[in-house]
Amino acid sequence: MFFRDLFKAKMPEPGDTLPGRAEPIPTSETSLINGKPIMGPYPEGSEIAEFALGCFWGEEKMYWQQPGVIVTAVGYEGGTTPNPTYNEVSSGRTGHAETVRVVYDPTQVTYEQLLKLFWEAHDPTQGYRQGNDVGTQYRSAIFTHSDAQQAAAEASRDMYQAEMTKAGYGKITTEIRPAPEFYFAEDYHQQYLVKNPNGYCPVHATGVKLEGPIVHMEQV
Numbered sequence: 001m002f003f004r005d006l007f008k009a010k011m012p013e014p015g016d017t018l019p020g021r022a023e024p025i026p027t028s029e030t031s032l033i034n035g036k037p038i039m040g041p042y043p044e045g046s047e048i049a050e051f052a053l054g055c056f057w058g059e060e061k062m063y064w065q066q067p068g069v070i071v072t073a074v075g076y077e078g079g080t081t082p083n084p085t086y087n088e089v090s091s092g093r094t095g096h097a098e099t100v101r102v103v104y105d106p107t108q109v110t111y112e113q114l115l116k117l118f119w120e121a122h123d124p125t126q127g128y129r130q131g132n133d134v135g136t137q138y139r140s141a142i143f144t145h146s147d148a149q150q151a152a153a154e155a156s157r158d159m160y161q162a163e164m165t166k167a168g169y170g171k172i173t174t175e176i177r178p179a180p181e182f183y184f185a186e187d188y189h190q191q192y193l194v195k196n197p198n199g200y201c202p203v204h205a206t207g208v209k210l211e212g213p214i215v216h217m218e219q220v
Helices: 003-009 056-064 086-090 111-120 147-166
Strands: 047-053 069-077 097-104 140-144 175-178
Touching (some): 047 056, 056 097
Parallel strands (some): 140 175
16 A cells, blocks of 8 residues: 555545535536436436445446436445545545445345445455555445334445355445435536446455345335
């Protein structure tokens, strides 16, 4: 790890955070995948899930390919700087994680299926990094939108921890908490791998997989 990465590998102290701005950063209005609005309004009956697992370009592609997903968007979540830019988030001084918003039809795909994709697409034991990508913005996180999502996420973490321990991995560091405000990332980040088919965005999966459903979530 380079010396410049040491600062980014811990959450910023209150006095070190950037002030941000009052106005949102301009971004796309619709998805390049299907033309649907990425900021809403979303269809009646749809639900929102939000995940952070490293570089958000590849994460978004993984989710837009999932049947039952209505629309996806990338943004910044979990920090304190309002309406941050990508450069600000990358500085390590906002506390935000690169996050994907997944708007889905729960009659077509379940939250537990989205969780399964999340756990199996990255290594959730690395703290503030994924592979060579170092910084608080690359941490593993699940931002929940209901008590049921929170319970399901925690239960799934415990199930994967048991399997990962058997496989020789360490403690899961994934942050699981009610979703704070989601700030949409700049236009060029939205559906980045459509705009840049050869774009680089590594996946650092553990290879630990569970067969069948990982948890039953009762609707509340």
